[in-house]
Amino acid sequence: MYRTHFVRDITPDLDNQEVGLAGWVLNVRDLGGKKFILLRDKTGIGQVVLSKDSPSFGLANELTQESVISVKGRVKADKRAPKGVEIHASEVILISKAKTPLPLDVTGKVKADIDTRLRERLLDLRREEMQAVIKIQSTAVRAFREALYKKGFYEIFTPKLIATGTEGGAQLFTVIYFGKEAFLAQSPQLYKELMAGAVERVFEIAPAWRAEESDTPYHLSEFVSMDVEMAFSSYKDVMETLEEIIKNMITKVREECGDELKILNYELPEIKLPLRRITYIEALEILKNKGLNIKFGDDIGTPELRVINEEIKEDLYFITDWPTLSRPFYTKARDDNKDLSESFDLIFRFLEIVSGSTRNYRREVLESALKARGLNPSSFEFFLRWFDYGMPPHAGFGMGLSRVMLMLTGLQNVKEIVPFPRDKKRLVP
Ligand code: AMO
Numbered sequence: 001m002y003r004t005h006f007v008r009d010i011t012p013d014l015d016n017q018e019v020g021l022a023g024w025v026l027n028v029r030d031l032g033g034k035k036f037i038l039l040r041d042k043t044g045i046g047q048v049v050l051s052k053d054s055p056s057f058g059l060a061n062e063l064t065q066e067s068v069i070s071v072k073g074r075v076k077a078d079k080r081a082p083k084g085v086e087i088h089a090s091e092v093i094l095i096s097k098a099k100t101p102l103p104l105d106v107t108g109k110v111k112a113d114i115d116t117r118l119r120e121r122l123l124d125l126r127r128e129e130m131q132a133v134i135k136i137q138s139t140a141v142r143a144f145r146e147a148l149y150k151k152g153f154y155e156i157f158t159p160k161l162i163a164t165g166t167e168g169g170a171q172l173f174t175v176i177y178f179g180k181e182a183f184l185a186q187s188p189q190l191y192k193e194l195m196a197g198a199v200e201r202v203f204e205i206a207p208a209w210r211a212e213e214s215d216t217p218y219h220l221s222e223f224v225s226m227d228v229e230m231a232f233s234s235y236k237d238v239m240e241t242l243e244e245i246i247k248n249m250i251t252k253v254r255e256e257c258g259d260e261l262k263i264l265n266y267e268l269p270e271i272k273l274p275l276r277r278i279t280y281i282e283a284l285e286i287l288k289n290k291g292l293n294i295k296f297g298d299d300i301g302t303p304e305l306r307v308i309n310e311e312i313k314e315d316l317y318f319i320t321d322w323p324t325l326s327r328p329f330y331t332k333a334r335d336d337n338k339d340l341s342e343s344f345d346l347i348f349r350f351l352e353i354v355s356g357s358t359r360n361y362r363r364e365v366l367e368s369a370l371k372a373r374g375l376n377p378s379s380f381e382f383f384l385r386w387f388d389y390g391m392p393p394h395a396g397f398g399m400g401l402s403r404v405m406l407m408l409t410g411l412q413n414v415k416e417i418v419p420f421p422r423d424k425k426r427l428v429p
Helices: 057-062 114-119 121-125 128-150 189-199 235-256 258-263 280-289 302-312 363-372 377-388 401-409
Strands: 018-030 034-041 044-051 068-077 085-096 174-177 180-184 201-209 222-231 276-279 316-320 343-348 351-358 394-400
Touching: 018 044, 018 085, 034 057, 034 068, 044 057, 044 068, 057 085, 114 121, 121 128, 128 201, 128 222, 128 235, 128 258, 128 401, 189 201, 189 222, 189 377, 189 394, 222 235, 222 401, 235 258, 235 316, 235 343, 235 351, 235 394, 235 401, 276 280, 276 302, 280 302, 280 316, 302 343, 302 351, 343 394, 343 401, 351 401, 363 377, 394 401
Parallel strands: 044 085, 276 316
Antiparallel strands: 018 034, 018 068, 034 044, 068 085, 174 180, 201 222, 222 394, 316 343, 343 351, 351 394
């Protein structure tokens, strides 16, 4: 065994106990007869003291920063030590020696630009800010899962190698599948709908791929999509479910990641349910009053959302009832006005983090919706045929994890959030 304890668990009340620690060398201070090693593991930084009479004393000179070591020793409560405790080592083993100089400063004192950080990513991930981001994300994902399990949803896994795109053809990545053309899934959309036609309430957390041409702080070629689909529901029901999920995510991160939020110097938004809802038409009105004329049918992009946010001053709000033809073919039109759809985006200040809708569940409506978008219904027959066999009304949403993480960390770029981001110029590391 490499360790008996993590650094965080070494407290003064373990005084005199034999323990084993393992981790990375942060630095070594030489005080002549004694060497002080700062050792970092995933829980924090601890002080190890090596005195002249230890057989490992000579080794201290080889302990370069970021070398991996294990330590055996005795806990000593000492008010002068950081956190009032240190380990007097009887043995230090150098497990893996790090080269010098390091290509990135792990303490974060010397700032590096994003390209350098992504190139030297493993070292960057050892910085305390990135450790905080990883823990916050793990907590948020668990809160998402827990909220849905509580409501009786099943977690599902749908195919990622697919025959047709769903969210617009231009962004598809092609792969060769046994000599035939296939694609990487842009979203689990059609398969989550089919699963809702079998077991009613489903969710999936999985990668999705889009060949995004533009280099923005909000787009990746590979992102984690958190998808929900509910039978016998409309977009209004789904928006309520989403509000509860988001609230649970923020609450759990607040409760469990206080230290991490401090490291990031970030305060989570306070939200009150129900969240504010404005329609697409109302959003256009706001923009018009601010001198921005957006045509009916056009998208409301990040620059326009910034203007809307200045006006309504909410951290989180919905924009609902988007023009039918601006949404994908599976989106249901409103019964009282076919030009508008039963759809929504959830906006964090000026960034779309979730989008969802009521779905079409009648075959003939799906066929004409495909045609209206220049798509050929016969390419979707594998999907459409199931609508002949009792498909319930259903609704759902897709949430971009890395975008939600901007809300939960205060970071500004999704490429900082994802450990190994994929974009137009990055396929390694
Ligand atoms: P949409 O295309 O709006 O909807 O995507 C859903 C959410 O996924 C995130 N997202 C991205 N995140 C990072 N990089 C990207 N390139 C990227 N593209 C999208 C966003 C967005 O809100 N099938 C529908 C969802 C549904 O109706 O259930 C869909 O995919 O946060």
